[in-house]
Amino acid sequence: SAMEYTLLLTIFLLAVFVGFEIITKVPPTLHTPLMSGSNAISGITLVGALLTIKMDYGWFAQTLGFLAVVLATVNAVGGFMVTHRMLEMFRKKKG
Amino acid sequence: MSMELTNIIYMVAAVLFILGLKGLTHPKTAVRGNMYGSAAMFLAVVVTLFLGGMNYWVIFAGLAVGAVIGVIFAMKIQMTAMPQLVALFNGFGGAASFLVAGATLSFATDADLNVPNLTATALSGLIGAVTFSGSLIAFGKLQELKFIKDVRFDNQQLINACLAIGSILFGVLMVLVPQYAGLFYVLMCLLALALGVLLVIFIGGADMPVVISLLNSYSGLAASAAGFVLGNTVLIIAGSLVGASGLILTRIMCVAMNRSLTNVLFGKMQASGESASAD
Known part of the structure; x- marks a missing residue:
């Protein structure tokens, strides 16, 4: 619904601002680990993948x-x- | 498990993701930060499984195969090869996002084919596909695979622009002509895959860390878009956190390397002998 999408958009924008704010000074030795750690977090799409595996969605999905x-x-x-x-x-x- | 309880636990996971990312920026808290991140991921996955109604055999097979491959890669990799491994993992995340968006499209009902949903599906597919192929090329560059080492041809920028416009056009067509959304989605992803290859293949190996960091930011945005498709808060939050923080880290890395992002992306080499004092 329209209300739901506005709420999701609000959550998105707030999280974007948090993401901008939490990274300030990063010592060079931590550049690669930070990149690697946040890359692992982007694996959260796993949760989305789980939600597509239901019998009634058919074999293709x-x-x-x-x-x-x-x-x-x-x-x-x-x-x-x-x-x-x-x-x-x-x-x-x-x- | 009720959706309310699930969402509350998603919220706890979101807080842990934030603390984890923040922790990773300081030497003293970095190890703990990474643990917060992995705990948040574990929590989000387990609580999703408790929603029920899933085909658990398929899920557990997928989780087992993925975990074994992930552990083997992470354990066997040489210390010097870690950046390309991050690129490879990042590509996998991007691929997962465009597969999720595609899967969701395949079982969408007419009511699901509305403008916000289709826009999110298109974005997830587009960004996910660029991330996937771009990251694989970044991996290949760092691995010094011969066949992609010094690829050059004329009119690169023009071809890139055409691919970008073409894939966006198919994305727009998805939204405008929902009855053919599936077809347009596939065409869009194919062009986006080509775009990802061409965007990265001309960039020099020394600039690859910056590129991987930018692609990492993209994979977060792709996951976030998939979150809009599924109406899932933890996907949106974790994805956009990575998207935003990845962008900041990319800028920090550019500054550290004394390079501007535009120069990195358009493959301009720094003139030799020229240093920061020149400007």
């Missing part, structure tokens, strides 16, 4: 949905893990 689940899971799981590895590496270098 479920096939696309399955592929999307696989790809988004690689993005999220792999992304958080590789970010952790990067950060561990920096910590070891320092200590």
Whole structure:
């Protein structure tokens, strides 16, 4: 409904402003980990993929949905893990 | 589980995503920030599964395959190859977004084919497809694959502009002629995939980190658009957080490399010997 779309748009705009504000000064060593960590967060599309896999949506939607689940899971799981590895590496270098 | 409860837990996940991103900007809190992010993702996925009515065999197969591939990639990768792995993962996220939008279109009822829904579907497909092919090329460039190393041909900007206008046109046609939305969606995605390739293939390897950061921002926006299609708040919030913060990080990285974003995107090399003191 129209009301629903305005609410979703409000949420979107507020989150955009939060996204702009939380990144201020980032030390150069954290550029790549931050990029990697936020890339893992964009794997949230996994939630959308799950919602497309229902019996009554037919095999075509479920096939696309399955592929999307696989790809988004690689993005999220792999992304958080590789970010952790990067950060561990920096910590070891320092200590 | 009721939609109200689901949305409340989505809200908790959204807060954790914000804290996670913020944490990642400081050396002391970075590890914790990344953990907040992964906890938020876990929470959002589990609570979605509890909504019920899904084909769980397909879902668990997909989650298992994806998790195994993700873990293997993350564990086996050489430290020096991490940027290209991020590019690859980012491409996968973009692909997932245009697949989700496509899947949603395939089971849309006539009532679903309204202007806001179709606009969101078109945006998710367009941005997702550009992100996917662009990220794969960025991966290939950093991996120093020979066949994409020094591609050059005439009229690149003109061809890019035509592809961009063409794909946007098909997106607009989706909204204007909903009975053929599926066909236009496929055509739009094909042009967008070509556009993603050509946008990145002319950019030099040294500028790739900036490009990956920008593509990362795009993949967030694609996820956010998919959130509008599905009316899902956590997708919208997490996606737009990545979209906005990714843009800021891209700018920060440009400044650190003493490059302007326009120069990076249009493949202009910095004149040798010229430094910041020139301007």
